[in-house]
Amino acid sequence: MSTSSRRPHRLVAFAAVSALATSLLAGCSSDDDSGSEGGDGKVTLNVGTFGVLGLKQAGLYAEYEKSHPNIKIKENVIERNDAYYPKLLTQLQSGAGVNDVAAIEVSNITEVVQTQGAKFEDLSKAEGVDKATYLDWKWKQATTEDGKTVGLGVDIGPTALCYRKDLFKKAGLPTDREELAKEWAGDWDKYVALGEKYMKKAPGETKFVDSASSVYNAVFAGAKERYYDKGGKEIYEDSKGRKDAWDAAMKVAKGDMSSKLKQFDPTWDQGFANAKFATVACPAWMAGYIQEKTGPEGKGQWDMAKAPTDGNWGGTFLGVPSAGKHKKEATELAVWLTQPEQLAKVFAKQASFPSTPSAYDTLKPSPATKAYFNDAPITQIFADIAKNTPAAVYGLKDAQIGQSITDIGVLQVEQQGKSPAEGWEAAQKEIKDVLGQ
Amino acid sequence: MSETAEYAETASPGEGDAAPAASGSRKGSPTSSWRSRLYRWDIKASPYVFVAPFFLFFGAFGLFPLLYTGWASLHRLELTNLDDSTWLGLENYTNLLQSDYFWNALGNTFTIGIISTVPQLAVALGIAHLLNYKLRGSTLWRVAMLAPYATSVASASLVFTLLFAWDGGMVNWVIGSVGIDPVNWRESSWGSQFAVSSIVIWRWTGYNALIYLAAMQAVPHDLYESASLDGASRWQQFRHVTIPMLRPTILFTVVVSTIGATQLFGEPLLFGGTAGSKGGADHQFQTLGLYLYDQGWINGHLGRASAVAWLMLVILLLIAAVNLLIARRLRKAQ
Numbered sequence: 026m027s028t029s030s031r032r033p034h035r036l037v038a039f040a041a042v043s044a045l046a047t048s049l050l051a052g053c054s055s056d057d058d059s060g061s062e063g064g065d066g067k068v069t070l071n072v073g074t075f076g077v078l079g080l081k082q083a084g085l086y087a088e089y090e091k092s093h094p095n096i097k098i099k100e101n102v103i104e105r106n107d108a109y110y111p112k113l114l115t116q117l118q119s120g121a122g123v124n125d126v127a128a129i130e131v132s133n134i135t136e137v138v139q140t141q142g143a144k145f146e147d148l149s150k151a152e153g154v155d156k157a158t159y160l161d162w163k164w165k166q167a168t169t170e171d172g173k174t175v176g177l178g179v180d181i182g183p184t185a186l187c188y189r190k191d192l193f194k195k196a197g198l199p200t201d202r203e204e205l206a207k208e209w210a211g212d213w214d215k216y217v218a219l220g221e222k223y224m225k226k227a228p229g230e231t232k233f234v235d236s237a238s239s240v241y242n243a244v245f246a247g248a249k250e251r252y253y254d255k256g257g258k259e260i261y262e263d264s265k266g267r268k269d270a271w272d273a274a275m276k277v278a279k280g281d282m283s284s285k286l287k288q289f290d291p292t293w294d295q296g297f298a299n300a301k302f303a304t305v306a307c308p309a310w311m312a313g314y315i316q317e318k319t320g321p322e323g324k325g326q327w328d329m330a331k332a333p334t335d336g337n338w339g340g341t342f343l344g345v346p347s348a349g350k351h352k353k354e355a356t357e358l359a360v361w362l363t364q365p366e367q368l369a370k371v372f373a374k375q376a377s378f379p380s381t382p383s384a385y386d387t388l389k390p391s392p393a394t395k396a397y398f399n400d401a402p403i404t405q406i407f408a409d410i411a412k413n414t415p416a417a418v419y420g421l422k423d424a425q426i427g428q429s430i431t432d433i434g435v436l437q438v439e440q441q442g443k444s445p446a447e448g449w450e451a452a453q454k455e456i457k458d459v460l461g462q
Numbered sequence: 463m464s465e466t467a468e469y470a471e472t473a474s475p476g477e478g479d480a481a482p483a484a485s486g487s488r489k490g491s492p493t494s495s496w497r498s499r500l501y502r503w504d505i506k507a508s509p510y511v512f513v514a515p516f517f518l519f520f521g522a523f524g525l526f527p528l529l530y531t532g533w534a535s536l537h538r539l540e541l542t543n544l545d546d547s548t549w550l551g552l553e554n555y556t557n558l559l560q561s562d563y564f565w566n567a568l569g570n571t572f573t574i575g576i577i578s579t580v581p582q583l584a585v586a587l588g589i590a591h592l593l594n595y596k597l598r599g600s601t602l603w604r605v606a607m608l609a610p611y612a613t614s615v616a617s618a619s620l621v622f623t624l625l626f627a628w629d630g631g632m633v634n635w636v637i638g639s640v641g642i643d644p645v646n647w648r649e650s651s652w653g654s655q656f657a658v659s660s661i662v663i664w665r666w667t668g669y670n671a672l673i674y675l676a677a678m679q680a681v682p683h684d685l686y687e688s689a690s691l692d693g694a695s696r697w698q699q700f701r702h703v704t705i706p707m708l709r710p711t712i713l714f715t716v717v718v719s720t721i722g723a724t725q726l727f728g729e730p731l732l733f734g735g736t737a738g739s740k741g742g743a744d745h746q747f748q749t750l751g752l753y754l755y756d757q758g759w760i761n762g763h764l765g766r767a768s769a770v771a772w773l774m775l776v777i778l779l780l781i782a783a784v785n786l787l788i789a790r791r792l793r794k795a796q
Contacts, residue, residue: 107737111541111759118544140542284629290735291620292627299630425761428737436743440649451744458563459761 068351069097070358073124075109077313078341079375085367096354106130117144120348125355129176131340132424134166142169146345146352149174153360162416163380167342176342177363178380182308183410184246186332187315190399192303195228202330202401209333213244213273216333220282223303235286235293235302237278237439238431243306245270247336253420261426278439285440294318308338309378309407316397329401335413378407422459429455534768541762554769566745567753574749575723578659583715586667590674591700607668619661619732626657654747661729670715677711678704709792717785724778727751750774
């Protein structure tokens with residue numbers, strides 16, 4: 026009976042193949058589980074962030090793990106928001122692989138609120154959340170029309186100007202932060218005029234600013250009118266805020282006052298290290314960046330003054346996607362992380378500015394940060410700006426429109442030598458493409 | 463059923479002992495007939511089971527995405543709302559064909575493809591020829607050839623971005639030392655394409671060289687011997703022996719490199735830095751791959767991105783057809 030002697034082999038082979046196939050298939054799905062449930066019965070919470078949010082750096086995760094022995098926190102960082110955000114959207118849409126807690130950048134918040142609201146937990150009703158502790162406008166930005174809050178405010182971006190005292194001195198400009206703030210107060214043209222003065226006696230091959238886009242963003246941060254009106258209609262063509270910012274950026278680009286470095290590029294980082302430019306727009310979250318990239322040589326050389334107008338550039342929210350496996354634990358974590366005490370710790374470490382005004386009186390930057398910025402009263406500067414920041418209306422595609430203007434329009438003028446009119450035309454064309462018109 | 467049973471019987475003689483067992487079982491006890499039916503089923507089904515994993519995976523990760531992309535390309539589909547799609551018909555395609563950005567990306571893909579593939583393969587052939595000589599430490603050289611290929615796109619692109627930085631980059635420093643004005647590599651149209659190509663060339667030349675080397679070593683040695691007896695120089699040997707013998711391999715590398723060039727994505731994206739998917743301020747090095755990514759994942763227009771993907775597929779099929787024609791011509795010419 027040769028048949029019976031052959032069959033077992035086949036059956037064994039069959040079993041082996043099917044076992045292999047199932048284990049392969051299982052291998053695809055087991056990814057999700059391994060992350061969230063350790064062998065020791067601990068719950069692992071994944072926190073998705075972009076850039077340096079500062080929560081980890083301030084030791085908050087470690088502190089939370091200590092007080093909650095059953096929780097393990099894993100931060101999944103993606104360097105840039107333009108790579109992080111599409112991934113967040115895909116995860117929300119598919120419901121697979123979502124982080125338990127997800128950071129949301131302010132320029133995306135309107136789109137998230139309006140299109141992804143249903144996919145987030147309502148944090149306004151979560152235990153321990155008190156609406157009154159958060160800045161009113163920050164709270165509203167993350168709340169849907171029917172009152173559902175999809176994200177709690179982490180940091181905001183009150184925008185000052187950071188400048189290199191040593192370079193200012195060599196160029197024969199005033200170096201006192203009060204004096205400077207007064208000199209350019211209220212008008213970015215005065216800032217540009219100072220730049221012209223700087224360029225006449227610029228030490229070495231330095232320039233007045235890092236990039237024209239930096240100026241665009243700084244001016245735009247204080248705009249009352251942005252790219253959308255309250256009804257959600259695009260007004261970027263005639264928006265006063267946009268025009269002012271564009272004009273200032275054009276003056277800087279055409280006046281050859283910029284190092285022509287693209288922000289967040291490796292060469293920009295080198296520009297910090299090599300002291301190639303004298304000023305940079307300085308939202309609170311930038312302070313940590315400057316320290317890190319300029320390194321020890323910059324200590325005491327950088328200083329900080331109030332910008333011509335008060336504005337907000339950037340900021341983050343923490344949301345809890347409903348598709349997460351541990352919504353309860355994740356909500357508790359998100360609430361805890363955004364409490365004033367915690368955000369004060371992040372400020373001390375990273376100078377990211379809290380969206381909880383009740384913390385402002387207690388804020389103390391770390392001695393190192395303070396010394397780095399020549400003992401500037403960082404807390405007071407940022408708190409003043411935060412108080413005066415106009416309530417800005419954000420729209421669906423704020424991030425992409427902003428990127429089209431800075432990375433296409435401004436860059437064409439600054440680096441390709443095109444005229445401002447050509448640059449603006451290119452930016453408009455790009456925006457139309459972005460909006461799918 | 464009877465048809466399949468017959469088929470099994472007629473097919474089984476090839477299997478040797480299967481035929482007697484199958485015919486014997488019909489007269490035998492119910493258990494043995496059940497066993498033989500199981501056995502016949504086993505014979506017929508097992509091969510399918512063995513090949514099933516490939517087809518399952520292909521269906522899940524190859525065919526389904528392809529068809530879904532096709533479906534999506536005919537709809538207005540936004541990344542922010544995948545549950546809601548509107549039928550558009552061919553509108554995405556007509557929009558694309560009217561879009562300057564699309565044609566620009568197509569042109570860039572073509573020019574970058576040419577200036578990266580042609581030198582790459584030519585240099586690879588030369589290197590392979592050199593490595594084919596008896597060399598001291600030949601293994602070391604061969605490993606060195608493969609090292610760039612083993613580097614990740616990310617790190618290679620980062621290094622090249624710094625080399626090509628317009629201010630303080632090494633390339634500008636070198637050309638500056640011979641008196642040439644610094645070039646803004648990223649923002650000039652040819653400069654950026656050249657820089658992106660150089661990353662591609664650097665990464666893939668060694669890889670192709672090793673493929674050529676492998677093919678060269680399969681060339682019978684007596685051909686060279688007789689050629690040198692006939693007084694052919696090394697260069698003549700290379701032209702008249704090596705190249706003709708390598709023709710199929712060269713064709714293979716051309717096809718593979720062309721496909722790679724059409725899908726070029728990582729190098730220009732990372733070279734572009736922030737907002738890299740735009741491919742520079744004037745889209746001067748935005749390839750089709752980048753345009754697809756920009757449409758789908760930055761702007762969130764998945765329908766439109768799907769249409770780009772399908773047009774890319776069509777372009778690849780056209781290229782494959784042209785390659786096939788050339789290959790046939792060459793074979794006839796031989």
